[in-house]
Amino acid sequence: MSSGGRGRSISVKDKWKKTKWLLSDRVLRNYVPETKPFTSLSLKRMIGRYKMVYFKPTTGSGGNGIARIVRASSRKFQVRKDRNTYAATSASLFGRLKAIARGRRYLLQKGIYLKACRGRPFDLRMTMQKTAKGRWVPTVMFVKLGKPGKVVTNYHQGGKLALVDGTLRRAGYTQARTNGYKRLMKMLGMRTARCFDRRSKRFYELGLDIALDRSGRLWILEVNTRPNFTALKSLADKSLYRTIVRYGRQYGRTR
Template sequence: MKYKSSTIKSKWLKTQWLLKDPYIQKYVPHTLPFNQRNLISMLDDYTSVFFKPTNGSGGKNIIRIRKTASGYQSQLKTSKTSYSTSTQLYRDLNRFAGSRPYLLQKGIRLARSNGKPFDIRVMVQKTKQGAWVSTALFSKVGSPNKVATNYNQGGTIKTFGKTMKGTDFSSTFAPSLELELKRLGVAVGESFDRHYKGFHELGLDVAVDSKGRAWILEVNTRPQIYPLKALNDKSLYHKILSYGKHYGRFK
């Protein structure tokens, strides 16, 4: 059986869908298409801004921009460049983008687990009966000097419970966050169904900031689960596969 689940590449289109839902919109960080005016307005409002390819995946070509005492600093992977004016910064980003569309997103200060930044993947799948279920939560723990936490950017996959134990949040925070994120996953699945047909699974990348507030960084319509094989306990991997069989997910 062939894999059947709709794929939407454009992060901007998916962001617009999320913003149309009153329950979900409060989870969406301020996001705008990249142009000079939007860059200047975002840098006026926030100390850090992310520059992301609209159609990118795997954390590739994401640049973090930070305000500094002498202007701005951009960081791609571990490489940093300084600028004294927003015009110079814009020129460089524009050259980097070429003809590819990019987005600007408010930077979220990620909570840390044992000193390392992390975000959470919420896996949402449809049952045979067509109901959305949040089937798995796990985390991607980044290295402190990298821009993205993705597995293929050197991030490490950890269980949700283990990651939360390494944070400064209270012991009651993790169960309530888990409940909140599972509810959010189902809401996003139902929201996406209202805009387009044929989705069977989604992967939400959710940041938790230092105050414990959750933010949807992105919704993946073709989420990869192979990194879960790196865990000693393969139960999450097998659970996702058992839900995915009926739409052709076998790995």
């Protein structure tokens, strides 16, 4: 763990460490897609179990370094990273992924088939922040609409931010269903915040990346301890950005 100074929220970059924290919670573990450290054995298990698997660096942000593995047939796979697609066999897949990893530690995560809105797959962000009195509050939630063809939905990878209500309405959900999802996201946010609080009281902000799959189920893809604020400026509705900055000022973060 590293600290940016007094009053600043500490940051944990290790995605595997944060995943293990979530898995230790009896409620949250039901919302975490199966995730394993990358080894030849875990690769064999994951590609045997799932048609799509994500290959993610243990540290890193902005969707950088992530690849997607899709089974094309019983022994053939497609690996997509950035704009490149590689063909691999069961025998060559491990070597192909090791070449992508270049010695860095990676995770394998069950691939979630994201719900789409007008052809753009999306996931959701739930931001948790602490008040000056140290109480966790669910402050803002929004949608990250992926750029068609991209492996991830991140803003810095060509994604676009949008509001939750309008996006879910356009994706075919009623307002009642949308409200149910928002309540569930807040519950997951509060539960995650308390889970992280048990590890350190020096977390003041968290950003949960939450997937909504095509069957309507929510999944926690990962938790960011240094969530991006500036992308919210891209929304026409500036109230979300103002809210997140107002809370951020209480623990020394202004942008």
